[in-house]
Amino acid sequence: MVTINGESVNAAGKTVAQYIAEAGYNAERVVVERNLVILKKEELGETVLEDGDSVEILNFVGGG
Amino acid sequence: MIAKEELDRAFDARFSPEIKEKLQAARVAVAGLGGLGSNIAVMLARSGVGHLFLVDFDKVDTTNLNRQAYTIPHLGMDKTDAIKMILADINPYLDIKTECVEVTPGNVSRLFGEYGIVCEAFDRPDRKAMLVRELLTQTEAVVVSGNGMAGYGDADEIRTNRVNGRLFVCGDLTTDVGSGTGLMAPRVAVCAGHQANKVIQLILK
Known part of the structure; x- marks a missing residue:
């Protein structure tokens, strides 16, 4: 298991790019x-x- | 023009010499001079941060007046020139350096490589992510970023989040300007205040 943003996720074997696309x-x-x-x-x-x-995936939103 | 000694006396009345010297010796860069960056620059100047490096490629326009530090006389000016005028009216004895340029992965190291503290104050999410990523991988700087301050939801949802020893992210982390919620002065200023306050903490720690 991989810990992503504090949660245990079954993502071993995937690339980071694959995971972030699948997670939206x-x-x-x-x-x-x-x-x-x-x-x-x-x-x-x-x-x-x-x-x-x-x-840790830090997602940015617009505005500044 | 007001004498430097007079401004120093006003500062001395409130803070110890140690604090003044640390702030005067500090060097801080701000990338982006919109709602976040222009307000951060004003707050750091008022706090006596001795050297500011301010970067933006944009000009002041009427859509900026609802939340940025600029006023009608600045319309049409490069933001880098307009902010210099504003800061000179707050404290003419600060060392203010500006560059009117678009920040790209190719110039991050040249622009910010010598700064220990850099504020990310862009508006587009892809640009924010790019700058934070490149600063953390190309430089040694501690990065203070703004993320999520649109709308008029509760101001105390905006917090300073420590991601790691080199990255602090201020904001509610979720309210996107793209989701039909515009930017308004109070929450933008709250977020800018979080960023400026973290910078001062880092300087004085």
């Missing part, structure tokens, strides 16, 4: 931290989630 996020509007490391944009599609990973 727009990849252009998120910052993803995996095991305390911020992922570069190009790393989203290359990074495969593993059991025990801890992921």
